[in-house]
Amino acid sequence: MSTRQYEGTAVPAGIPADAGIDIGGTKIAALIVDEQGAVLARGSSPAPAREGGAAMADAAAALVTRLCIEAGASLRAAGVGAAGVVDHASGTIRAASETFVDWVGFPLADELSARLGVPVRIENDVNAFLLGEAAGRDDRDVLGVMLGTGVGGAIIVDGDLRHGPHGAAGEIGHTPGYSDLRCTCGQTGHLETLASGTSIGARYADRTGASLDSREVADRARTGDADAIAVFRDAGRALALACASAATLLDVPVAIVGGGVARAWDLLAPAVEETLRTDAPITGIPLRVIPASKGGDAVALGAIESARRAHAVPAY
Template sequence: MTATGSPGPEVLAGLDIGGTTTQAVLCTADLTVVDRTEAPTPAAEGGRAMVDTALAAVRRLLGRTPARLLGVGVGAAGVVDAAAGRVLVASDSFRDWAGFPVAAAVEKELGVPAYLDNDVNAFLRGEVARGAVAGEQHVLGMTLGTGVGGALWLDGALYDGPRGAAGEIGHVPGFGELPCTCGGRGHLETVASGRSVTARYAERTGRTRTARAIAEAAVRGDADAAAVYEAAGAAVARALLITAGLLDVTTCVLGGGVAGAWHLLEPSVRRTLTAEPPVSAHPLTILPTRLGETAVAVGAAARAGAELEVGSTGPGPLGVTSGHRV
């Protein structure tokens, strides 16, 4: 197995290349984070610049934490070919990212194996390995960020589907008629994403605010802000009911900025599920992320560890504890 860096403990690197920020972590074999850093993502400068920024972050970590790097995992937004380590489809905010050979570029520069995952898949890997759903065998992962992403963990493994699109709950229709960024209509993303929270609030009030500012306004008693989050919560609950009905998956872990306002989403989620429980009658378990903004990077490192069979990258000591059962 190839390794690089100063003599010392063996580590895995995990990268989260997002549209705004690139996160990097160094993890031990059991996925304990020993160091982390971040940098702005130069998304408008192209794939090469983005990868160079990520590589610089890893080198910075190795410079202050002498260790032998065994492998690198990368989580990236968009549709990816995990086997080829290449981005297939990316949003317009990323220049020259679609088609970029991410894994090959990282391997060439660092001299160790590298692996690419979709960022939501990596988020779910991280939460299953060391986060809120550690040890669970069947989980829906959902990220409520600028958009809505989803991923499935079935029978103890990530399920990609035959075309890599399994778990994309954000683009399931049946949530009204509003146009979605993907070109469809009535998708979950049109009511539960950060972008849609901003848009729905602007429709009601004529004021444009961020999702975070709207959440703060809801806490202060703004009825329009509260209504927007209530609608988002009800939509999330319906998405979970769809998943439970189709796959009998009744555990979900939520991440992303909008999920940070769980205190506003939860009452509506609870009401919706009480009014129409899953057909199995088994209660749904909904857990906010435990790893927070490091979840994608830790999950990417988990992928690298699993591929390289480094140590034990299964459930760590952070087993499932208290959560939100509705």
């Protein structure tokens, strides 16, 4: 049996497969997927974000290698979805939150490729989320919105993920006009001031003085708390308005909404549906705004899709 060496660990040749890696500030999650799309192995490990890029690459490579051994998989390519502004052409991180030490400028794709012995593609995590959610759908034009700590966005047009000349296409969270509130970016009125997890908590605190996270505000809304219901109504309306604007500009008929806040879809949906009735694109696009369906796997699945497209690895 032929073997490939990784830091003294023999990886036996086995089932052809690809790895998807979701790198966040606290956790690295990975999937090993065969050519037909079946998940062969799944796992996670703590992200040593404060120890620098090399430590992160070591941890990701060790996780993938362990999962490949578990699954009897022979790796062909790997994709990474990473938080921050990603230069997918050079395979480096261009900007990231201060949680990540020695991460900006780190040649993540090259470093991981050297450790794993296969080509590696890196992609922004929201872009990867949308590729993962859109895979297997008939729609060739899809907007993605991630309602997490902040609000991220991504766009697929005619089947291709749009990066834009500055790698910033789809940044719907920092489009203006939704409130008079100061945004995390320093500007005023952005979608993020109403629809992020952080903002759900902050807007509830504005109304009541109570300091809760978005999940706790959701729990209160479900017990009939009028302030909590209003916070989600404002978030849902702003989300739908942003999606309607994007749909009108780009002729995109579906928006997929993920992230922690989207788990409270029951609370967002009434305002989303009402706003889609009152502010539908006048062009007649039958816009649907729907919750994500692939849960915690979406980023890793999309990272695999990105790697397969970039390296022309056959999926079937």
